[in-house]
Amino acid sequence: MAEHTFLLPDLGEGLVEASVLAWLVAPGDTVERNQPLVEVETAKSAVEIPSPHAGTVARLHAAEGATLAVGAPLVTIDAAAGPDAAAGPGIVGTVPDEEPPARRVRLRPPPE
Numbered sequence: 001m002a003e004h005t006f007l008l009p010d011l012g013e014g015l016v017e018a019s020v021l022a023w024l025v026a027p028g029d030t031v032e033r034n035q036p037l038v039e040v041e042t043a044k045s046a047v048e049i050p051s052p053h054a055g056t057v058a059r060l061h062a063a064e065g066a067t068l069a070v071g072a073p074l075v076t077i078d079a080a081a082g083p084d085a086a087a088g089p090g091i092v093g094t095v096p097d098e099e100p101p102a103r104r105v106r107l108r109p110p111p112e
Contacts (some may be wrong), residue, residue: 002080003080005075006076007070007071007072007080008068008069011047011069011070013036017065017067017068018067019066019067021038022064023060024036025037025038026057026094027057029056031054031055032051033052035053036048036049036051038075051077054079055079058078059076061075061076075085076101
């Protein structure tokens with residue numbers, strides 16, 4: 001079982017906590033990478049937090065209305081039970097979403 005506990009990320013601008021407004025998933029739900037998991041509210045805005053892993057939601061670590069500090073456990077995802085399991089161990093989340101842009105090389109004209 002490859003469980004990943006996702007912590008409340010730093011949402012920027014010196015914010016140290018967020019309140020859970022609404023869970024968009026429940027334990028047992030299958031989620032894809034980047035699928036919205038939860039809507040949280042900070043002192044500045046309400047935002048949806050996406051899943052960093054594909055798999056099955058194992059546990060929600062906070063109830064709606066709870067206030068969490070940045071770095072507190074948010075949700076645990078069992079990656080072995082989800083779509084990434086077919087990729088094999090150690091490969092989950094290592095493939096970029098898109099290819100990096102090609103590098104441009106500027107050639108200098110030969111000296112005259």
